[in-house]
Every structure is written in structure tokens, then in C-alpha cells.
Amino acid sequence: xxxxxxxxxxxxxxxxxxxxxxxxxxxxxxxxxxxxxxxxxxxxxxxxxxxxxxxxxxxxxxxxxxxxxxxxxxxxxxxxxxxxxxxxxxxxxxxxxxxxxxxxxxxxxxxxxxxxxxxxxxxxxxxxxxxxxxxxxxxxxxxxxxxxxxxxxxxxxxxxxxxxxxxxxxxxxxxxxxxxxxxxxxxxxxxxxxxxxxxxxxxxxxxxxxxxxxxxxxxxxxxxxxxxxxxxxxxxxxxxxxxxxxxxxxxxxxxxxxxxxxxxxxxxxxxxxxxxxxxxxxxxxxxxxxxxxxxxxxxxxxxxxxxxxxxxxxx
Amino acid sequence: xxxxxxxxxxxxxxxxxxxxxxxxxxxxxxxxxxxxxxxxxxxxxxxxxxxxxxxxxxxxxxxxxxxxxxxxxxxxxxxxxxxxxxxxxxxxxxxxxxxxxxxxxxxxxxxxxxxxxxxxxxx
Numbered sequence: 001x002x003x004x005x006x007x008x009x010x011x012x013x014x015x016x017x018x019x020x021x022x023x024x025x026x027x028x029x030x031x032x033x034x035x036x037x038x039x040x041x042x043x044x045x046x047x048x049x050x051x052x053x054x055x056x057x058x059x060x061x062x063x064x065x066x067x068x069x070x071x072x073x074x075x076x077x078x079x080x081x082x083x084x085x086x087x088x089x090x091x092x093x094x095x096x097x098x099x100x101x102x103x104x105x106x107x108x109x110x111x112x113x114x115x116x117x118x119x120x121x122x123x124x125x126x127x128x129x130x131x132x133x134x135x136x137x138x139x140x141x142x143x144x145x146x147x148x149x150x151x152x153x154x155x156x157x158x159x160x161x162x163x164x165x166x167x168x169x170x171x172x173x174x175x176x177x178x179x180x181x182x183x184x185x186x187x188x189x190x191x192x193x194x195x196x197x198x199x200x201x202x203x204x205x206x207x208x209x210x211x212x213x214x215x216x217x218x219x220x221x222x223x224x225x226x227x228x229x230x231x232x233x234x235x236x237x238x239x240x241x242x243x244x245x246x247x248x249x250x251x252x253x254x255x256x257x258x259x260x261x262x263x264x265x266x267x268x269x270x271x272x273x274x275x276x277x278x279x280x281x282x283x284x285x286x287x288x289x290x291x292x293x294x295x296x297x298x299x300x301x302x303x304x305x306x307x308x309x310x311x312x313x314x315x
Numbered sequence: 316x317x318x319x320x321x322x323x324x325x326x327x328x329x330x331x332x333x334x335x336x337x338x339x340x341x342x343x344x345x346x347x348x349x350x351x352x353x354x355x356x357x358x359x360x361x362x363x364x365x366x367x368x369x370x371x372x373x374x375x376x377x378x379x380x381x382x383x384x385x386x387x388x389x390x391x392x393x394x395x396x397x398x399x400x401x402x403x404x405x406x407x408x409x410x411x412x413x414x415x416x417x418x419x420x421x422x423x424x425x426x427x428x429x430x431x432x433x434x435x436x437x438x
Contacts (some may be wrong), residue, residue: 095401098401099370099399099400102419102421103326103420105421106329106420106421107328107329110328110329110333110420110424111332113424114332114336117425117426132328135328136328
């Protein structure tokens with residue numbers, strides 16, 4: 001923390017700006033506000049008492065001032081509570097991030113461990129181990145990228161790099177990548193493509209991450225076997241991408257918060273799967289920033305359908 | 316007779332590493348990738364020790380321990396929790412089930428885990 005002069009220290013607005021919190025969540029401001037309210041109340045009481053002679057009037061005015069003090073005091077306490085909650089959320093968040101980073105790290109550690117322990121390792125075993133190490137590494141990279149994206153959104157520094165590409169191509173590419181994972185759960189992809197290549201102008205890397213997340217979620221929340229259907233439709237001005245699973249669906253009470261940031265944070269025990277809980281939040285932001293829309297339909301016990309649209313482009 | 320160890324771990328690569336290590340240590344190993352299957356396997360095989368992850372699909376590790384406690388035949392099976400969660404709250408809750416050890420995956424090598432398993436089995 002920077003050292004500051006006495007007068008600089010008095011500038012609470014700058015202090016709060018440095019802390020990146022709103023005034024009503026900034027302890028420095030709340031403290032000054034509370035002090036100001038108490039001082040005004042004391043002065044008012046003094047002025048009132050010396051101005052009015054009748055005790056009844058003085059008492060009623062002091063009563064009103066006290067009520068006012070209580071109301072403001074309550075609001076300040078409430079704001080402090082919000083500060084405490086934010087700090088609590090941050091510790092929970094750190095716990096989740098460490099968990100999510102430690103998983104791939106343990107995987108790498110044990111994989112190397114197993115290789116070092118063995119007297120002889122075949123070329124196939126080496127290759128297999130490196131594959132797992134590579135996969136863990138990719139997981140950590142995408143985790144960090146997601147975190148940085150969340151941060152960029154909060155700092156309003158999120159930028160898209162636009163290019164023209166085919167949604168059909170990236171979908172085929174990604175489903176190929178996910179096929180073995182889906183097969184492990186007896187799941188099959190069914191892909192319905194339009195006659196066109198579904199050309200769009202958007203940020204290719206980020207749209208790929210959106211599509212990956214939707215596929216990943218569909219696999220994760222699917223029951224042990226069945227089909228995952230991906231449909232692409234080419235409309236007049238936009239392309240619509242839809243994925244339907246036959247999985248667990250989303251409980252009614254959770255439908256509202258599904259696109260919110262760190263959705264999983266408070267539900268970690270409930271969802272019992274990996275991830276930071278920022279995937280859908282990021283996806284929604286990316287799609288909307290690209291001029292598209294995103295949404296879903298779900299029926300608990302019968303699966304979910306997620307879709308997004310993107311403005312169409314000529315090849 | 317070889318001692319039976321049940322591994323309940325959703326990450327297949329980690330489960331395989333553990334399984335190979337424990338087998339090499341001369342024990343019989345069963346592996347399950349979710350809490351529900353893990354509990355059923357515990358009922359079925361009556362293992363001598365359970366190596367339990369906490370964040371598991373279908374049934375959380377805490378719920379698995381709760382169910383084990385409810386079953387008179389299973390409640391005395393020693394459990395070692397092997398997880399990457401490390402909040403005081405998680406450790407405290409896991410300890411309340413009378414576990415034998417709480418190990419953070421990232422902080423232990425496979426050999427150290429095997430050593431711990433042997434210690435618990437030899438009582």
C-alpha cells in the first residue's frame with residue numbers, strides 16, 4: 001500500500017476508487033458518513049435546544065433526529081455487512097480456484113511420480129502419461145483464461161477480435177475432440193447442419209470456447225447414456241446454434257441464476273462437478289458482445305436445450 | 316488374503332495412478348468414479364479400507380460417509396479422505412465422521428499415500 005500525506009489520506013473518494021469499490025461499499029467513506037451524521041445530529045440538537053424554550057418541542061425534535069440517526073446508522077451497518085459478504089465470497093472463491101488448480105496439478109504430479117517409480121517405461125506408457133500431463137496443462141490454461149476474461153469484463157477491458165468463420169466447421173472440429181469423452185459415458189452426438197456453412201463474423205477463439213462449454217456441460221449433465229443433439233440453422237440475418245441433452249435438467253429454483261457469475265460457488269456441494277462456475281456467465285457475455293442472443297429451456301429430469309444466435313456473415 | 320481397498324475418485328487418470336500404486340503394494344483394488352457407485356461397491360465388496368474423494372458426481376463424499384455411518388456393517392470400515400479441498404470447514408466436517416486421515420492430493424506423492432494406507436491397515 002502507498003504511503004500518503006495527511007490531506008491525501010482525507011480524500012476518501014480517491015481511496016475508495018483505488019480499492020475498486022463503490023462508495024457505499026467503502027469503509028473509509030462509510031466511516032466519514034457516519035461521523036458527519038453524528039456531528040450534524042449533535043449540532044442540530046444544540047441549536048434546537050437553545051432556540052426553543054418549551055421542553056416538549058425540544059424532546060420531539062430530538063426524537064426525530066434520533067430516529068433519523070437510527071435509520072442512517074442502520075443503512076451504514078448494512079453497507080458494512082455487504083463489505084463483509086464480499087470478503088467472504090472472495091475467500092470462498094479462492095478456495096474453489098485452489099481446488100480447481102490443484103486437480104490438474106495433482107494429476108501431473110502423480111503421473112510423473114508413476115513414471116519415476118517404474119524401473120522400465122515403454123514408449124506407449126510415456127506417450128499415455130504425456131497425454132494426461134498435456135490434458136491437465138490445457139485445463140489449467142483454460143481456467144486461467146476464464147479468470148482473466150472475468151476480470152477483463154469487470155474492468156471493462158474485454159475486447160473481441162472479429163473474423164469470419166464457419167460455425168459448422170468449428171462444431172465438427174470440437175465434437176470430434178469430445179467424441180471419446182462422450183463415448184466413455186455411452187453418449188453419441190447427432191449433428192444437424194444447414195445447407196450453408198453457417199458463416200458468422202465473431203471472435204473465433206472465444207466462440208470456440210463457448211461451443212466447447214456447451215458441449216462439455218451437455219456431457220457432464222447427461223445421464224449415463226443417450227444422445228446429444230446439436231442443430232445449426234441458417235436464418236435470414238442470423239445463425240442459430242442449439243444443443244439438447246437428455247440429462248438431469250436444471251432445478252426450477254436455480255433457473256434464474258444460471259447465467260450469473262460464480263453460479264457454482266454457492267452450489268458447489270450440490271453440483272459436485274468441476275469448474276469455476278463462470279462458464280455460462282462468460283458465454284452469455286461473449287455472445288451478447290458479438291451481437292447475438294443466448295438462452296435455454298429445461299425440464300428437471302428430462303434434460304436441457306441451450307442455444308445462441310450470431311449475426312450472419314457472407315463467406 | 317490380500318487386503319481390499321476401494322478407491323472412489325472421479326478423475327480417471329488419478330484413480331488409475333492410485334490403483335496401480337496400491338496394487339503394486341500387494342492389495343486388491345476396486346475403483347469407482349462416482350459417489351453412488353462407490354457406496355454400492357462398498358456394500359458389495361466390504362473393503363478393508365476406502366480411499367474417498369470429496370467432490371464427486373452423483374453423491375458427495377460427505378454423503379457417502381454419512382451413508383456408511385448409517386450401515387452397521389460398513390460403519391467400521393476405515394476411510395481416508397483424499398481431496399484437493401482444504402478449508403477448515405471441510406477438514407472439520409470430514410473429521411466428524413471419524414476418518415483415519417485427511418490427505419490433500421497435491422501435497423502427497425503416491426508412495427506417501429501407499430505408506431499411509433499400510434499404516435491404517437496395520438492399525
